[in-house]
Amino acid sequence: MRKLGPWEVFELGLGAMPLSIEERPEREKAIEVIHHALDSGINHIDTAFAYYLAGGTAENGEEQHNEKLIAEALRTYTGDKSSVTVASKVGHFRYFDHTGKAMWGQQGCSRYILDTAQKSRDALGVDAIDLYYYHRPDLNVAYEESIGALNKLLEDGVIKFAGVSNASVKQIEYAKSVLGEKLIAVQNQFSPAYTSTLDTLEYCREVGLTFLPWSPLGGFRNPDLLVKDGVFEEVAKRYGVSKQQVILAWELSKGEHVIPIPGFRRFETMDDSIKAVELNLTEDDLKILG
Numbered sequence: 001m002r003k004l005g006p007w008e009v010f011e012l013g014l015g016a017m018p019l020s021i022e023e024r025p026e027r028e029k030a031i032e033v034i035h036h037a038l039d040s041g042i043n044h045i046d047t048a049f050a051y052y053l054a055g056g057t058a059e060n061g062e063e064q065h066n067e068k069l070i071a072e073a074l075r076t077y078t079g080d081k082s083s084v085t086v087a088s089k090v091g092h093f094r095y096f097d098h099t100g101k102a103m104w105g106q107q108g109c110s111r112y113i114l115d116t117a118q119k120s121r122d123a124l125g126v127d128a129i130d131l132y133y134y135h136r137p138d139l140n141v142a143y144e145e146s147i148g149a150l151n152k153l154l155e156d157g158v159i160k161f162a163g164v165s166n167a168s169v170k171q172i173e174y175a176k177s178v179l180g181e182k183l184i185a186v187q188n189q190f191s192p193a194y195t196s197t198l199d200t201l202e203y204c205r206e207v208g209l210t211f212l213p214w215s216p217l218g219g220f221r222n223p224d225l226l227v228k229d230g231v232f233e234e235v236a237k238r239y240g241v242s243k244q245q246v247i248l249a250w251e252l253s254k255g256e257h258v259i260p261i262p263g264f265r266r267f268e269t270m271d272d273s274i275k276a277v278e279l280n281l282t283e284d285d286l287k288i289l290g
């Protein structure tokens with residue numbers, strides 16, 4: 001188990017995005033995947049307001065698809081869910097560009113953040129959202145305004161704890177100066193194929209924040225992304241395990257404060273990836289993997 005603010009959570013969280021966006025499974029299957037994660041001991045679920053199909057609206061019920069899906073999965077789960085925490089995010093929305101391509105729009109103004117948090121709280125069916133991230137800095141809005149809105153949500157009890165995502169060290173430092181102990185998590189892209197955020201992972205270790213790598217396996221559209229000249233495959237072959245297990249074990253080795261949140265649409269991939277927590281990579285392995 002690892003620390004996420006006041007909570008003890010399993011070493012891997014469930015990144016729920018692939019259950020709601022393009023190429024998603026049937027709703028019933030998606031619910032089964034969430035139940036399977038809970039049965040397997042995963043007790044932290046990552047969602048966002050924006051995890052729905054581009055073109056979706058509140059009127060057609062598509063907006064907030066993932067938050068509503070998770071709420072339903074938790075409602076219908078018959079096992080113990082007393083330790084389950086759910087994180088959501090604000091700042092993105094979906095739309096089609098003029099060529100018909102599915103896009104991720106951004107909105108970071110205070111009014112939008114305050115209103116959207118209420119919608120997320122309602123969709124999740126909770127009194128207060130466990131952990132709420134500012135999804136991605138909106139370059140058209142001062143970071144101070146967006147973080148100020150998170151602070152207001154904390155003061156008003158709409159959210160219990162705050163996080164920032166896609167944030168630089170400077171932005172994390174700023175968020176910490178405003179939100180203090182209520183800032184508990186940073187969610188940045190990090191994988192063997194994407195290491196430019198290593199400075200933020202290390203900064204989080206220094207200041208006691210949990211670091212949750214997103215797309216820890218290279219992204220759900222590129223699960224077989226070639227990484228580091230085949231060294232992950234080489235180590236995987238030696239242990240007779242999948243490359244994904246080695247990747248997740250490598251990320252976990254970066255510090256006790258790291259909790260990757262891989263996405264799954266199938267039981268098989270989840271069952272395989274979960275074994276990463278039992279894979280003890282040696283110093284020699286880590287030297288090769290970097």
Ligand SMILES: NC(=O)c1ccc[n+]([C@@H]2O[C@H](COP(=O)([O-])OP(=O)(O)OC[C@H]3O[C@@H](n4cnc5c(N)ncnc54)[C@H](OP(=O)(O)O)[C@@H]3O)[C@@H](O)[C@H]2O)c1
Nearest residue numbers: 015016017214215216217218219220244262263264265266
């Ligand atoms: N904060 C942000 O801006 C941001 C951005 C993107 C994502 N996220 C979060 O990060 C989470 C994870 O990212 P992601 O879903 O993009 O990508 P990912 O976790 O890097 O990759 C997920 C893909 O890996 C496959 N997979 C998992 N374990 C495997 C195994 N053992 N063997 C083979 N394939 C395996 C899954 O396959 P199947 O689907 O076939 O099971 C899935 O397609 C998201 O769900 C979301 O919660 C956050």
